[in-house]
Amino acid sequence: xxxxxxxxxxxxxxxxxxxxxxxxxxxxxxxxxxxxxxxxxxxxxxxxxxxxxxxxxxxxxxxxxxxxxxxxxxxxxxxxxxxxxxxxxxx
Amino acid sequence: xxxxxxxxxxxxxxxxxxxxxxxxxxxxxxxxxxxxxxxxxxxxxxxxxxxxxxxxxxxxxxxxxxxxxxxxxxxxxxxxxxxxxxxxxxxxxxxxxxxxxxxxxxxxxxxxxxxxxxxxxxxxxxxxxxxxxxxxxxxxxxxxxxxxxxxxxxxxxxxxxxxxxxxxxxxxxxxxxxxxxxxxxxxxxxxxxxxxxxxxxxxxxxxxxxxxxxxxxxxxxxxxxxxxxxxxxxxxxxxxxxxxxxxxxxxxxxxxxxxxxxxxxxxxxxxxxxxxxxxxxxxxxxxxxxxxxxxxxxxxxxxxxxxxxxxxxxxxxxxxxxxxxxxxxxxxxxxxxxxxxxxxxxxxxxxxxxxxxxxxxxxxxxxxxxxxxxxxxxxxxxxxxxxxxxxxxxxxxxxxxxxxxxxxxxxxxxxxxxxxxxxxxxxxxxxxxxxxxxxxxxxxxxxxxxxxxxxxxxxxxxxxxxxxxxxxx
Numbered sequence: 413x414x415x416x417x418x419x420x421x422x423x424x425x426x427x428x429x430x431x432x433x434x435x436x437x438x439x440x441x442x443x444x445x446x447x448x449x450x451x452x453x454x455x456x457x458x459x460x461x462x463x464x465x466x467x468x469x470x471x472x473x474x475x476x477x478x479x480x481x482x483x484x485x486x487x488x489x490x491x492x493x494x495x496x497x498x499x500x501x502x503x
Numbered sequence: 504x505x506x507x508x509x510x511x512x513x514x515x516x517x518x519x520x521x522x523x524x525x526x527x528x529x530x531x532x533x534x535x536x537x538x539x540x541x542x543x544x545x546x547x548x549x550x551x552x553x554x555x556x557x558x559x560x561x562x563x564x565x566x567x568x569x570x571x572x573x574x575x576x577x578x579x580x581x582x583x584x585x586x587x588x589x590x591x592x593x594x595x596x597x598x599x600x601x602x603x604x605x606x607x608x609x610x611x612x613x614x615x616x617x618x619x620x621x622x623x624x625x626x627x628x629x630x631x632x633x634x635x636x637x638x639x640x641x642x643x644x645x646x647x648x649x650x651x652x653x654x655x656x657x658x659x660x661x662x663x664x665x666x667x668x669x670x671x672x673x674x675x676x677x678x679x680x681x682x683x684x685x686x687x688x689x690x691x692x693x694x695x696x697x698x699x700x701x702x703x704x705x706x707x708x709x710x711x712x713x714x715x716x717x718x719x720x721x722x723x724x725x726x727x728x729x730x731x732x733x734x735x736x737x738x739x740x741x742x743x744x745x746x747x748x749x750x751x752x753x754x755x756x757x758x759x760x761x762x763x764x765x766x767x768x769x770x771x772x773x774x775x776x777x778x779x780x781x782x783x784x785x786x787x788x789x790x791x792x793x794x795x796x797x798x799x800x801x802x803x804x805x806x807x808x809x810x811x812x813x814x815x816x817x818x819x820x821x822x823x824x825x826x827x828x829x830x831x832x833x834x835x836x837x838x839x840x841x842x843x844x845x846x847x848x849x850x851x852x853x854x855x856x857x858x859x860x861x862x863x864x865x866x867x868x869x870x871x872x873x874x875x876x877x878x879x880x881x882x883x884x885x886x887x888x889x890x891x892x893x894x895x896x897x898x899x900x901x902x903x904x905x906x907x908x909x910x911x912x913x914x915x916x917x918x919x920x921x922x923x924x925x926x927x928x929x930x931x932x933x934x935x936x937x938x939x940x941x942x943x944x945x946x947x948x949x950x951x952x953x954x955x956x957x958x959x960x961x962x963x964x965x966x967x968x969x970x971x972x973x974x975x976x
Contacts, residue, residue: 414725417725417726421726425728435573436587436590436593437587437590439576439587453574453697453699454573454574454576455573455574455682455697455699455700456699458573459699459702459703
């Protein structure tokens with residue numbers, strides 16, 4: 413549960429900041445979606461934008477969490493290196 | 504050169520971080536407390552929440568006084584209207600908030616966390632409801648442990664029900680700052696809320712419920728970025744909630760009226776009430792900890808105990824590291840408030856505040872953007888004149904409608920075709936096309952600087968002198 417929060421919470425905060433900056437500078441009506449002007453209402457664009465930012469930021473947080481797993485975490489349960497002793501084959 | 508340390512077989516990664524975080528956390532049931540700091544905390548609850556729940560209902564010039572109109576991309580704050588172009592003010596406001604936080608923290612520790620942070624304020628409100636319905640700390644602990652019964656079901660339903668109502672109202676109010684709240688209120692009753700408005704209302708309400716009802720101190724301990732770096736603003740002269748170890752130790756129970764020194768004890772009677780009232784469940788007697796949000800509930804609680812024991816108050820008190828070491832009183836503590844860190848923060852804060860006020864006071868009531876029509880560069884029209892076409896975007900930032908006179912200058916014989924008087928409603932913008940004509944012999948070949956003047960007919964001081972370039976072929 414906490415790992416999920418580690419990913420979702422920081423990305424939520426950063427998404428909020430990104431949303432604020434992005435839509436301050438850019439009017440939603442200036443956006444194009446697949447070559448067509450965005451026809452959604454502004455509230456809808458803002459909302460979808462926020463979730464877009466959140467999703468991207470969460471992907472980044474997930475990557476961080478994934479890459480900072482240590483050797484012991486990755487070796488766990490693979491039958492290769494015995495993680496507790498660090499010596500192969502000792503049983 | 505220092506010698507290279509021998510390589511040691513690496514021990515397996517310690518898991519204590521995870522384990523301590525994964526520890527099944529014991530629910531903190533803070534004991535209710537009264538006293539001067541509790542009164543301050545409640546005063547702040549009332550103040551911030553009256554502002555939050557009330558401000559969005561305040562009318563102003565026939566509209567909502569404070570409205571962040573995302574659809575129109577205009578922020579109304581009383582008499583001021585902010586456009587996206589005014590983002591600099593938002594940036595300055597954020598800097599002011601940050602420096603205020605630095606200054607307050609350097610002087611008084613976690614004042615923000617303890618008294619004004621929404622997390623603290625809503626937790627205080629939700630805990631109060633919980634206490635009114637389920638009873639005091641001991642009753643709540645007992646109820647938690649008790650098996651489900653009709654009484655428990657009823658108490659829980661009542662508590663969660665009122666929490667949900669309060670959360671929903673909080674979410675509704677939040678959306679009411681972005682959509683005019685009167686219309687929103689009407690939509691609620693006619694079941695015609697927009698899908699996104701409904702969504703954000705529930706989203707914000709659900710977060711309020713979750714954070715203030717269930718997560719509480721967990722938010723401060725694990726989720727708050729500020730809690731993690733506030734320590735860097737601290738120095739030995741920062742006021743913090745401090746336990747006077749020298750006076751308190753060794754702690755222990757004793758009979759009332761016994762002189763602690765005669766039995767080799769300090770003033771702490773080890774009643775544990777300071778721990779029971781703590782909303783984050785720590786023991787302040789262990790020293791300054793990042794978990795301490797500086798709410799001073801333990802000060803109030805300990806003072807009551809000291810009073811009962813006929814000991815002087817302030818075994819736990821607001822004090823500084825230096826003051827405890829050097830046995831300073833308030834006079835010396837106050838004398839040490841003025842120090843380089845505080846002076847620097849104050850100077851920067853003062854300068855930015857002045858810049859902000861000056862910027863707001865001199866904020867232009869009229870803005871004009873001139874965009875040259877790139878489709879038709881320059882063309883010859885009747886009478887041997889050269890014509891360039893421009894789009895003028897006139898933004899009336901003020902709260903009253905204005906009629907503006909438009910004129911052009913900068914080249915011999917320059918003139919314009921198009922509206923010379925335009926009317927722009929309050930807090931809105933208008934775009935229109937202007938054809939500027941210049942005799943062929945006027946100016947140089949290529950780009951020439953010209954000026955558009957837009958002046959209010961009602962108020963001569965409201966005017967803009969905007970440059971543009973005129974292309975001579």
